[in-house]
Each structure stands twice: as structure tokens, then as C-alpha cells.
Amino acid sequence: MSAPNCLRCLVRPSAALRLSAPPPASALKPATPPLTAAASRRAPFSTTPAAAAAPKSSSQGQQAAAKGHVRKGKRLTLKGKKKQKSLDHGKSPLPGERKAYRKRITLSNDNAIKVPWLTDLAAPDLADPANVGKVLALPPTTQDQLRASEAFKPTQTWGMFRQPAVLVRKETVDLTQRMQEAAAARKVLRMVVTGNKVTGKSLMLLQAMTHAFLNEWVVIHLPEAQELTTAVTEYAPLADTSPVQYSQPVYALKLLHAIRKANADVLAKTFTVSEHSELPQSLPAGSPLLAIANQAKEVDSAWVIFQALWNELMAPAPNRPPILLSLDGLAHVMRVSDYRSPAFEPIHAFDLALVRLFTDALGGAVKFPAGGAVLGATSRNNSPRSPSMELALAQREAEQQQQQQPGVEVPQKDPFFRGYDERVDAVLRSVQVLRLGGVDRREARALLEYWAASGMLRTVVDEKAVAEKWTLAGGGVLGEMERASLLTMRV
Amino acid sequence: MATPTNLLRLCLRPGRRLPSLGAVPARQAQQRLLRRPLSTTPPCRRDDDAAGAAEKDKEKDEDEDEYDRFYSNPGLFLRDLLRDETISDHERRLATQMLEDWNKVPPNVAKGIDSLTKEINELGAPMRRPVQARQKSFWNEEEDDPDLITDEVGEDDFEEDDMMAVAHAKLEEHREFREYARVAVWEMPLLSKLAKPFQPPAEDQVLRFRYTTYMGEFHPADRKVVVEFCPEDLPGLTEAQVLKLKKLAGPRYNPEKGIIKMSSDRFEHQAQNKRYLGDLVNKMIAAAKDPADMFEDVPLDTRHHAFKKPIKFPKEWYMTEERRQQLLEQRKQALLLDEAKRNSEDGLVDGRAAIEQALLNAPKVEQMVPVGGRLRISRRV
Structure with missing residues (x-):
């Protein structure tokens, strides 16, 4: 019975229209009682008999249907918009509140059970091969320091346990031992931590920082390289630089606060060697470095203060602490940044003063007076492609492997590819690579x-x-x- | 000599027209005219004989004379033939003999033959007449279809004396199948006698040519020749020259196989193309040997080639007997380790047990519900 209607529905979208129109006089009395228009319209492909639902007999509905292909919610109303009912969903969160909630870092969980055998980390623990395969807790002061340096990330699972603790891996001990050796020889360990995603690259940085904090190093950590190069923070050209470099004063101020909070003890014990008259409050020689960091109150003077602090840390004097300079998300600084010069030309990330400070150190151009380490970690989340960096890391890794087994081939540049960046090549020419895999x-x-x-x-x-x-x-x-x-x- | 067949042949011969068409059916004769519908020149009959042009001209007149003349009986034809001086003595003797035979034929029979030839000639006239394509036909609808297996003329008339035309056609088809089957069974195996054993190319045969044939049919691709060679195999080239040769070859060099492959179909004949390729290779070798510019600053370009990385199962994953033993040993050690730990003071770490223990040890918190509500002390952990 419904077959002809089905076919009609298939052929023409407006079949419903014809069905709903009043039938011609000749069709008023068909031989068999026809299905009601509404019923046949509603289930054109149904094989079950049409239920005896009352047809929409209201003339209004029929007229509306006869107007054409009307879908609910698409009707044009000319009499002004309907007022939307405002449902009360409670107070909406303030600006920034959602992000703060998303990015919050919880380091303890009171409901978690205390692990009886868990011990706090001491200064030499992370470099002790006997500790490989042990989980050790971060002491509270170190937790504060790490938190101030933004070493913890919201995606990590610190919030599930009573106390933050880290697993000591073979690679951890390897890295910390190399750091120790470098500091002992007053040299700089320049290393890039890389590996597949979620293999613990950021955590390896955290462990290195923990080791540094426990051993009274000065730690300067750039937690997200993308904050520096994706044009989200203010920048200003620096005077007397050629080619022009750009400072990022707001970021520098934030960084100074982090440095001061994380390294207050060490900075208080280290004293300036030269007089600083360029600072907002000039400082005589022999005052603690903490005093320089303490002056960072305003954005305007942030870069000057940061430079003064950095110069003091670099000053060749006895009793300087070793320095750990680390950065997470290396690919973001190994490319042309999203900033533009006044001539609207893209600025290379290396022309940002803060990034240059890091890359110079990573490239080996800077000598730390008491030695230290420059660590960069690649990231596999939201990281731009940097062919030069990928190639350089692969090459360095192959070179390292070559020392063990001479047959390894070092990958070479594709001679016909244009995307390489010579400045990046220069920086990564002599770094060490630590590749992380599974435990x-x-x-x-x-x-x-x-x-x-x-x-x-x-x-x-x-x-x-x-x-x-x-x-x-x-x-x-x-x-x-x-x-x-x-x-x-x-x- | 005066056998009935011979006689019949002689009788029918004068009725024959268009001898050059031979066994070709009338339809094909018509097609000759139809084949050049756009030609502006008048259609003329092609001469299939491979004789010289001068001879053709000479024969043409005679032929036309012969075709135009109509002989109603063999006597007339023989007399006419004997008048011709070009025939040989043997033929003349034969013709004279046959004429004598013919003169012995009773006159009523001769008359019968006369009328029969006339009748045949008249009946066959429409078949011999060339059919012109109709000028005003719509899509040549009236034209008959040469692709059909029968000629459709009186096809459906059943005369009760023979099979229908379709059946004949079917039979013909079947005969054809059988003919090829016979060829396949009896003649094809003999081809193996012609087979030559494969001779691998000698060391001085560096170039490898590929030709295409369509088994005698004309095809625009049969002129194409492809040459392949390995630059390392070319004698007398230094390493630098080989590298330059590869660079010269550009995208024709396959870095995965190390082979240069070039083709040519720019000339009309295969041989020409092959010669061109051979010259080209010589030119390339000469250019590669030219020390003026060795292209040292240009790296070998392989962008045209997509290297296929063979996907390999890691060697360490293969299950060998040794590996099986190793795994067994590992599992055994693991079990022993578990056993030792289970029997030690601390025992194995059990997540469930830890939670239960923690719940047992948790301090009991008594929570008071405010007055007015139902007073209930709930135990919280």
C-alpha cells in the first residue's frame, strides 16, 4: 500500500507537499480507503502498518506544511527575535578562572595512603647508581623551589599521591653524574633530552633540577619555550644591538620572580663583584645577588635587572655556584618566531635576547665560572617541526653511537631541501643527546x-x-x- | 577434356564480372566505395596485382574489353580467344580442341546453355552493381550491418531444404573454433623446436634494449624503444665520471636500482629510434668523460624517486629455540623472584590489601548532625 508513496518520497523531496494538499474531487472516493497523508508521510519506509495516530488536522499545520520545505528552527521570523529564556546556571566563572583551574598543580592527595618505605631525596641520591629502580620523595623545600620554577606540569599525576616522588632511572643517574662531573671540572654540560612522547623528558628535566637544587646550584628554568616565541608576551627592541635583539620584559620579570623564589638561599650567599649603577637602586660591589633579584618589581627595569644578575652569575670570581639553565620545548626556539620586526619581517627566535642567552649557552659560546649544565628538552605536544633540529639531534645521536659501534651511519642533510636553518645547525653542532625510551x-x-x-x-x-x-x-x-x-x- | 565440370566452368566464365574481386562478396565490393565517404576524387578500382605500372596500363584496356563483352555461350568465347595472338600454343591447341567439342554439341542443348547464361547474368546484375551510400539517409540507417554473422537477405525465409542462415553461421563459427583447436594441439607444440636457450648478456653487452611488437599489426607504440644500462658497467669510466653520468641522466636515473632508463619514439621506425638511443648513450658517455665541468658542486638529485623502505620484522623478535629458552629462563627467574619476595618479611605489595589496611587504621570521625534533623552518627573514614 505504501510502496507508491515511498517511491514518490524518493523521487521528490516535496512529495509531502502534494500529499498534504487537498485531493482533487475525483480522488475523493478511492476504491480502497487511503492512508492518511500524515501517516504515510511520517514513515515512508516502514513495513509495519501505519498506526492509527490522529492526523494533524489543524488547518494551520497543513498550511505551514504546504508553504514548502519547512524545517524546525529555520523559520524566518520578521517580527523581531524571540527573547531567549535565560536559564540560571549559577555564577559563571570569572575571566581566567577556568584556565587557572585547568592549569592548577596539585602536589598532594590526603586520601592517598602513605607509602611506608618512601624516603626523601638527599643531595647525592640522584647521582647514586645504587638508587636506580627506587622511588624517592621530593623534600618539601625542593618542592617549593620546583613549584616556583614551574617544573611541575598539570598533565603529570602528582595529585594522586600523598607526596611527590620520582622514580630514579638509569638515565637519571647518568645525567646527574655527568652534571656533577661537569661542575667538578668547571665545565658546562650541554645536553638535549629527547625521546618519544610521554617517555619522561620533562620529568628528566625536573630530576636534573632537583639534583641542582639539592646541591645548591642556581637554577634558571624556562618552563615553556612557546611562551617566548609564539608572540604572546610583550617585546621591545634592545638599544645598541646589531642585528637588533628584542627583550621580553614581562616574561623577564616573571622569570626573575621565579629565580628569586627558587634560588633565594644560594643568591643570598653569592655576592656581586662589580658595582651596579644601572639598576633602579644602584648596588655597591659585594652586595648579595639576592638584592639584585629583589629589585625586580616593575616591567620597565626587568630586563636590566635580569642582565645584571646574569652578568654577576657569569663573572669569573671564586665561590660562584654552578648554574643549571634549562628549557622545555626546544623546537619552539629552534625556528623563526611569530614576532615581527618594525619592518614587519619575521624575527628569528635567536634574535630574542632571552632565547639567545639560552642558545648561546647551549651552543657552547658561554663559559660558566663554576661550571654547570645547559639542558634542553624536546616536546612532542604542540611542537613545531624544526628540520634542522631533528637532523642535528639524529646526527649527534648517531655520532654518539659510532663511538660504541663504528658501523653506524650518520644521517646527512638533504641537499635539495630548503627548510634547514644554519643558525640552528651552529647551535646544535656539539651538544650531547640523551634519548629516553621505556624503563x-x-x-x-x-x-x-x-x-x-x-x-x-x-x-x-x-x-x-x-x-x-x-x-x-x-x-x-x-x-x-x-x-x-x-x-x-x-x- | 569435355568433362561436364570443365564445360560448366567454361560456360560460367563469360558471365563473370569483376574478376579482381574474386571470392570477395558483393558487400565488400560496395564497402570499397563506402570507405572514403569524404573523398572528392572519383572512386576508382584499385589494382591488386603487383605488376609494373606500364604493364598495368596496357592490360587495363584489354581487361575492360574482356569485362564489357558478354559471351552467351562457350563457343563465342573460344572463338574470341582464338583470335587473340597473345595466347600460347598450348592454350591455342586446347581452345581449338574445345571449340571442336562445342561444335559437336546438339543445337538444342547449345540453345539451353545460351538462355541459362543470359538468365544468370540478368539475375546477378543487381549483386554486381556497386551500391552508393544514400546521400540523404539519416545516419545511414538503410545501410546493412557488416558486423552481423549472416547477410540478413532472406534470412528468415525457411525453404525446407536447408538450415537457416544463422545456423550456418553458427556452424561456421564452430568450424573456426575447431580449426584453432587443431592448430593449438598439432602445430603449437612444434614451436618449441624453434626455442633458443637463454644467453645471459656478456660483459661487453651493457645496453639492454626493449622493443614492442603487436604481431604485425600497425600500432603507434611499436616504434618505441627503451634502453636500460647500469652506469657502473660502462667500461673505461672513472668513479667521478660515473657520478657525472648519473647527474646528467637526471630523473632517468633510478638510485635504488642504479640503472639509467631512457626511451625514444620520436622517429617512425624502431631501428631509427634504437640508433638514436645508441647515439645518445655515446654522447652522454662522451659528456661524462669531458673534464671541463665535472658538476662537483651539484649533488646527485634523487627527488624524483620515492625510496621504498622495506618493512622488516625486527631480528630480535624472531622466535628461535634459543630465544624460547631465554624467555623460559626469564620467566623462571621472575617466578623465583616473586616467590622469594612473597616469603620475605614484607611480602608482595598488594594494592587491595594496602587499601583495606589503611581503612582499618583510619581514625574514626564522628560527625554530629544538627538538632532538628534526624540524629545519626555516621562513621567516616
């Missing part, structure tokens, strides 16, 4: 035991469970292990 079974087991003892993993941690999680995590990739076992619990 081994022993380390994975230590981590799982820590999670289970904290009440976050509800299984017996035996070799079977460890093997299962380790394999699920692509061979012990830390972030994947979290995803496989920890984050399933997140509510």
Missing part, C-alpha cells in the same frame, strides 16, 4: 609497587602484573604505563 622491568616494578602501596593500583604487584603493564605500555613507556594502570582510575 626496564625492574624500574617498572618499583613504580608499580609505589602505586599499589599508595592505593592507586588495586592488584598484587608480581612479575606477571609487571610484565603485563610493561608490555601494554609499549615496553615501559612511563606515560603509557600511567595510562594503562593509573589513569583508568581517574574520576
